[in-house]
Amino acid sequence: MSYSKSYFSTQFNLYYRPLCLYALRLLDDTDEAEDVVQDTFAALWEKRETRIEIADMKSYLYTAVRNNCLMKLRTKKEFDDVNELQLVDENIQNEDIARAELEAKLWKMIDELPERQREIFLMAKRDGMAYKEIAEETGLSVKTVENHVTRALKSLRQKDPNTFLFFFA
Amino acid sequence: MLSNENNLEKSVRFVARHYKPGIFNSENSLEKITGERKRFILRPFVWSGVAAVAVVLIIAGTIFLQPEQGKTLTADAFTTISVLPDETKITLQPGTTLAYDKNFGKVMRRVSLSGNASFEVSPDKEKPFIVHTPAAEITVLGTIFDVVSNENSTQLEVHSGKVNFAPADFPVSFICTKEMKANFDVEQKEITISSTESSCTINQTENRLAFSNSALGEVCRILQQYYNQPVSLTENERNIRLTSGFIDKNITEIIQIINLTLDTHIELK
Numbered sequence: 001m002s003y004s005k006s007y008f009s010t011q012f013n014l015y016y017r018p019l020c021l022y023a024l025r026l027l028d029d030t031d032e033a034e035d036v037v038q039d040t041f042a043a044l045w046e047k048r049e050t051r052i053e054i055a056d057m058k059s060y061l062y063t064a065v066r067n068n069c070l071m072k073l074r075t076k077k078e079f080d081d082v083n084e085l086q087l088v089d090e091n092i093q094n095e096d097i098a099r100a101e102l103e104a105k106l107w108k109m110i111d112e113l114p115e116r117q118r119e120i121f122l123m124a125k126r127d128g129m130a131y132k133e134i135a136e137e138t139g140l141s142v143k144t145v146e147n148h149v150t151r152a153l154k155s156l157r158q159k160d161p162n163t164f165l166f167f168f169a
Numbered sequence: 170m171l172s173n174e175n176n177l178e179k180s181v182r183f184v185a186r187h188y189k190p191g192i193f194n195s196e197n198s199l200e201k202i203t204g205e206r207k208r209f210i211l212r213p214f215v216w217s218g219v220a221a222v223a224v225v226l227i228i229a230g231t232i233f234l235q236p237e238q239g240k241t242l243t244a245d246a247f248t249t250i251s252v253l254p255d256e257t258k259i260t261l262q263p264g265t266t267l268a269y270d271k272n273f274g275k276v277m278r279r280v281s282l283s284g285n286a287s288f289e290v291s292p293d294k295e296k297p298f299i300v301h302t303p304a305a306e307i308t309v310l311g312t313i314f315d316v317v318s319n320e321n322s323t324q325l326e327v328h329s330g331k332v333n334f335a336p337a338d339f340p341v342s343f344i345c346t347k348e349m350k351a352n353f354d355v356e357q358k359e360i361t362i363s364s365t366e367s368s369c370t371i372n373q374t375e376n377r378l379a380f381s382n383s384a385l386g387e388v389c390r391i392l393q394q395y396y397n398q399p400v401s402l403t404e405n406e407r408n409i410r411l412t413s414g415f416i417d418k419n420i421t422e423i424i425q426i427i428n429l430t431l432d433t434h435i436e437l438k
Contacts, residue, residue: 005203008203009199009203012195012198012199012202013195013196013199016193016194016195016198016199017193017194017195020192020193021184021193024187025183030187030189030192030193031330031331031346031347033193034192034193034198034329035329035330038198038201038202038329041202042202045202045203075292075293076294099176099180102177102180103180103183103184104193106180106181106184107184107188107193110184110185110188111188111190111194121185122185122188125181125182125185126182126185126186126188128182137405
């Protein structure tokens with residue numbers, strides 16, 4: 001089966017970011033995660049004119065990315081028991097995919113926050129800083145910091161009410 | 170419900186911890202794969218698009234490393250595809266010679282070439298892949314980049330991964346990452362590094378430094394290397410942006426100017 005560029009780009013847009021987050025969980029390095037995902041798609045693009053048929057594109061992609069990540073870990077020798085990991089976890093777990101999809105959404109939401117709000121949000125969530133500490137760091141008042149974080153959370157919630165209904169209450 | 174909440178909180182922290190703007194973005198990356206910068210092109214007939222290839226090196230110089238018991242690969246009339254011992258794939262354009270010596274792959278992976286070639290470097294963090302050009306030494310820490318080089322200048326454009334750019338006889342070196350470009354002019358002793366959001370130019374002949382929207386952490390690193398004096402900066406000021414030019418100033422003056430303008434606390438140690 002040969003597929004068109006538009007089919008390919010649909011798949012790409014659909015799965016690119018979740019796959020990056022999925023790879024990030026395994027590799028813990030954003031550059032490497034993105035490299036693996038790009039290589040996986042590049043290999044897929046190369047195959048477009050061969051007669052290899054891929055019935056379930058989504059599982060194919062997750063499996064390919066997982067295997068490429070494991071290969072990367074093995075070459076880095078940071079993981080002695082990669083083989084074991086592979087055996088134990090032969091099938092991709094649905095909850096891993098669901099988590100990658102959720103985290104991809106979170107990533108996009110953070111991406112879309114106004115810059116100042118994002119900075120403060122990251123200080124709170126990434127660095128685990130208290131509002132008071134953030135206020136000292138940025139020279140803003142505690143109230144302003146609180147407003148920024150609340151507004152960030154609010155805009156996250158607005159963008160995906162299902163996910164966040166119970167979350168930031 | 171509680172465990173869901175915990176998982177979500179964990180996910181938020183995980184994402185926040187790794188978040189960097191501009192990456193994991195499908196729009197920026199699709200062209201790289203289907204478009205002109207596609208990797209893995211090893212069939213000669215596709216060569217016509219120069220940009221279709223991972224790395225392009227054009228070097229109008231001589232071979233720097235004389236191979237002892239290494240190997241010299243030459244492409245005469247046809248484009249030739251070869252694989253190095255480390256599985257790096259190379260496409261040599263007609264008239265191109267690439268050489269590596271017997272020590273290739275032992276500690277480092279050094280090659281020198283004359284002509285025009287494309288590489289897809291096999292990743293190996295322990296053994297950097299180093300390309301010698303007349304004006305600079307390029308150390309490959311990642312995978313995809315273009316180099317155009319002759320005796321007077323070297324240009325580097327990084328598409329993915331990390332590349333260390335060290336101009337010859339120049340005090341400052343740069344790690345270039347995705348979407349960054351570097352250009353070194355030998356005669357002027359001038360280097361320009363630019364990314365999508367910032368740029369900086371250092372001209373050693375005129376003792377001129379210019380920064381545009383550069384992060385203060387990077388500015389301090391450059392000052393430190395350029396003037397060879399340790400500079401300290403508090404962690405929370407590293408991401409403040411600087412746009413400014415300094416002509417024939419000493420490091421004390423420059424630091425004073427930055428501190429006064431940005432209300433920062435850079436110090437000479």
